Amino acid sequence: MKISNFCLFKYLYFPHFPHATLTYIPTTDVQEINDESNFTLISHEIISNYSYINIEYLASGAYGYIFKAKDIINGETVVIKIPKSEKDQISLHTEKDFLDNCDHPNIIKYNRELKINNKSCLVLPFYEDTLESVFLNDSLGDSDIRFILKQILDALKHLHSNGIIHNDIKMNNILLKDKRFVKIIDFGLSCRTNKPIKIFKNDGLDTLYSTYEYLSPELRRNMLYNEKSDMWSFGFTVKQLEQKNGWNPKYLKSIGFFDYNNFISCFLNDKAEHRISASTALMSSFFDFLYEFIYCFCPIEDYYFIKDDFIYTKKDDQLIITYYKSKIILHCSCSIKAKNFCYEKILQAKIKDSAFFYSNYSHNFQFGNHCNFMITFGSVNFLLCELDVFELENLRICFNFLTIGRIIY
Structure with missing residues (x-):
């Protein structure tokens, strides 16, 4: 150690x-x-x-x-x-x-x-690493950072959908297993969305802004706040991770630099309503690389085969994976069903974060290509970005079997 x-x-x-x-x-x-x-x-x-x-x-x-x-x-x-x-x-x-x-x-x-x-x-x-310790002592590549940020958003989406505000999102409160897999800790300051708590004894102190700038302005000022307060802290974490590459002239001229800065601008806004929610952030093109293994599979001929108790069926615009009584259906991006569903999800996101999408910050956000696919578990439909990284990895493995007449190992 x-x-x-x-x-x-x-x-x-x-x-x-x-x-x-x-x-x-x-x-x-x-x-x-x-x-x-x-x-x-x-x-x-x-x-x-x-x-x-x-x-x-x-x-x-x-x-x-x-x-x-x-x-x-x-x-x-x-x-x-x-x-x-x-x-x-x-x-x-x-x-x-x-x-x-x-x-x-x-x-x-x-x-x-x-x-x-x-x-x-x-x-x-026991976890030996925090995001901060890895950030300070190891090299985090761009794909590693985005992979980690996706998991933080997954956790925040879960918390916020259950009416919980973490109130202390920062690199020290993010444990890492194998320097990649996230565990959010430290719920000592957490509260219910309908029962916000005061964190600071005093308000308006200048020292709060230098020491606790990772916390939202409304939290530091002892004002009313909601789950968007966590999104400020998330944006601050993204900014810290991005700034590690700031010394590199090549990076400053790269697409990645503008990609990060556009993404950060969706969170570090003084007005809470001008920040996007965790569910909307997961739909961003910022995470498109995570889904690059998925492509339009409609042109591939229909087929059916069995491998290790899994039944793979490609039929028209659907890839059906059956394991005993469980079934997963991946709907291709070109299918009418997927297009209608994805349109509805994007519309819901725009309504949920309407103040952001009507603001000047909205031009910095773009919905990702991964928002064009639909997954069905049982009778429930999901976007790809609603899968956690472990479910996504299983889908990637399954998707590798989608070829013409042979299996990719």
Whole structure:
């Protein structure tokens, strides 16, 4: 593990209140919390009552402690999040409630709840990387960045459709598995759309704008806000990732530079209504490269074959994939059914974000070519962009079988 990665642990898994600073406390500090005997007692309680060994203190903040441990049952490395006070306990309970209502592959799941030192604690999977640590220490290519951003939007769309505002989207709160797959964490500041909370003690302070500029203007000013506040934070994240390439003269003259800047302009607007929603952002041409494996397959001759219990049928403007009782239908972009459905979805997006599409920023947004295909699961229709990256990968594998008279392995 890199030293800089270790330092970032102080930001992981904790709710970050703007009026409270998380501070890493060296193990040599004389404060009570960092007293070696205190850690020994906590470690002993964990080992004595639960199936964890190799207890290791990672960090401490104003709202709790983080310990790393190994589960002796399955060998998994985990993080144990332990609150400090009753106030921390309430925050952790709030976070648990939101996680209980968030079932999505790009949102963290906690393993279990424990009682340590008479306090409820959460056990979460251990991830070594955050988006920030990878951003600082590794090279992220353009395709990697867009792949990651797609997953963040997938998670935000899920949250917002369930009436949840995250309120703390930033690179430190985005874990990465294998430096590619996203897990959103830290729901300590989250709230319901119909019950917004005040984050800051004061409003209008200049320091808020320099320290917390990743948060929306309305949130920093203690004004009413909605899920569009998260979209500001998302846009700020895109801007940070894009600026890493800003030193490169070739990049500044490339199509990618204008592509990113147009995309960012859809989020970093002072007026919340002039920001697009997560569902609309997923429809952007910014993500077209993710769907390049799909093409108009109508000209290919109809066929039928079986491979590994999958039945592949190409008939007219449909590719039908059947697995036992499950069926997926991909409708070609040239089919009337797909055209009508996609037209309706684009119209819905324009109505949902009507203020944006009537603003001067709208010329920076373009619906992607991937919005021309339709997927049917059971009786429900979807756009390609409504699939998560794992479903999309399965579709890519299946689409590789779509050839004339042979299978592409």
